[in-house]
Amino acid sequence: MYKTTGLLLASLTLGVSALAAPGSSSILVDNRFDGKADVFIDGFFSGEIPGNSKATFTTRPGRTDILVLRDGGAVLLNQHIISARGQVSQVRVAPPKGSLKVSNTGRAPLLVSADASSVWISPGQALNLTVTTGRVSLVSKTQDRFGQTTVVNRQNVWVEPGQKGKATVAYAPPVRTGVVIRNRDHHVVRVRVGNRDYGVIQPGAELFAAAPPGPVWVNVSRTSGRGGFNGNIVVKKGAESKVVVDASGAGKAYSVNGTKWKSYTYDGSPRGTYVGMSSYSPSWHW
Numbered sequence: 001m002y003k004t005t006g007l008l009l010a011s012l013t014l015g016v017s018a019l020a021a022p023g024s025s026s027i028l029v030d031n032r033f034d035g036k037a038d039v040f041i042d043g044f045f046s047g048e049i050p051g052n053s054k055a056t057f058t059t060r061p062g063r064t065d066i067l068v069l070r071d072g073g074a075v076l077l078n079q080h081i082i083s084a085r086g087q088v089s090q091v092r093v094a095p096p097k098g099s100l101k102v103s104n105t106g107r108a109p110l111l112v113s114a115d116a117s118s119v120w121i122s123p124g125q126a127l128n129l130t131v132t133t134g135r136v137s138l139v140s141k142t143q144d145r146f147g148q149t150t151v152v153n154r155q156n157v158w159v160e161p162g163q164k165g166k167a168t169v170a171y172a173p174p175v176r177t178g179v180v181i182r183n184r185d186h187h188v189v190r191v192r193v194g195n196r197d198y199g200v201i202q203p204g205a206e207l208f209a210a211a212p213p214g215p216v217w218v219n220v221s222r223t224s225g226r227g228g229f230n231g232n233i234v235v236k237k238g239a240e241s242k243v244v245v246d247a248s249g250a251g252k253a254y255s256v257n258g259t260k261w262k263s264y265t266y267d268g269s270p271r272g273t274y275v276g277m278s279s280y281s282p283s284w285h286w
Contacts, residue, residue, distance in 0.1 A: 025061045025083040028090040029068065030054050033161075034134030037076055037093065040067040049093075051134075061085045068093050074162035098133040098159045101126055106170030111141040111149060121169065133161045140169045146204075175238045178210040179218060185245045192219040201245075213237040220245060 029039055035051045042065050049055040049068075061084055068077035076093050083089045102112055103126040112121050114131050121127055140153040152171045159165035181191050183201040191198040193209035194216055200223060201207050215232040220243060235241050 023061070023085055024058050025064075025085060026088045027057050027059055027064065027066065027081065027083070028054060028088055029057065029066070029093065030090060031068070031076075031093045033076055033093055033095040035070065038069045038071070040069070041065070043067075056088075059083070061087070064089075066091055070161055072160065072162065074160070076161065095132050095134045096161050097130055098161060098163070098165065100129045100131045100136060100138075100157065100159050100165040100167060102129055102138070102167045102169060104169050106172055108142055108171045108173050110152070110169050110171055111143060112169055113139045113141070128164075131159055131165070133159045136165070138167055138169070140171065142171060142173075176208065176210070176240055177213060177237055178208055178235060178240060179216060179233070179243060180206060180208050180240045181218075181220060181243045181245070182206040183245045185222075187222045187224065189220050189222055189245055193217070208240070211235050216241075218243055 027041070029049055031037055031049045031051060031053055033051055036048050037051075039046045039049055039055070039057065041057055041059055046057050047055065063080055063082050065080045066077060067075070069075060074096075076096065077091065079091065081089045081091065100114060102114075102121060104110055104112075104121040104123055107123055109120055109122050111118055112127075112129075114129050114136055117129065119127055119129065136157045136159050138153075138155050138157050139151060141149040141151050143149045153169060155167070155169075157165055157167045179193055181189075181193075181201060183189050183203055183205055186203050188200050188202055190200050191207055191209070193211060196209070198207055198209055213235055216235050217232050218229065220229045229243065229245075233241050233243070
């Protein structure tokens, strides 16, 4: 089967069929694939059909073999139909499934979605996704500690039938220098960092306060006036110093960069120890 010879014979056949239209039948090829394809009817090349379009080919009544190929030889459709005189038959070219290898070269885990499926890909990891061939929309998302996702990248990737597609996703979280205060208490707390009042933080929420590298004064207090943290912590360039408010029942704690100070009484007498992050000593009260 040669494409050039087939094209000539098909042209002659179609020309004769066009003159003898009352005794012929037609085939409507509905190409749902994103790219163009070659159509062969009864072993002869009949023409090209663009992606996501339709084309009609004139044939003889009876059995007709239809073959639709990509340029690389991948088969998109291979079937036969039986038609009567004057009948218009329709065949649909559905894009086949293929494989897409997605590599995460960034510094953060990403939730990658393609077609109707989603998968988490860790930094340095590569996973194979089953997708519909053609133009694939790839969406990457990050997720914060509260479970909220944010789209960080969208891209279109071409996956050729019969071949494995490849794509790269990457995301570098923005570098922030300052203090993160997380309220794990069951009370609303007010936050002051440096000379700025940042207002209140609801239970379960967190707040970021930009601050220059070095010792930074931090004050966290309950809006009820009982309980609080007051002191200086060290902020490093390109890093987030974390102050975590965590109190439940009679056990109350503040954690600075993972080091906790605790008080187990309501009368204000501190117990336990606190390892200061600088030469400045924090103070506390309950």
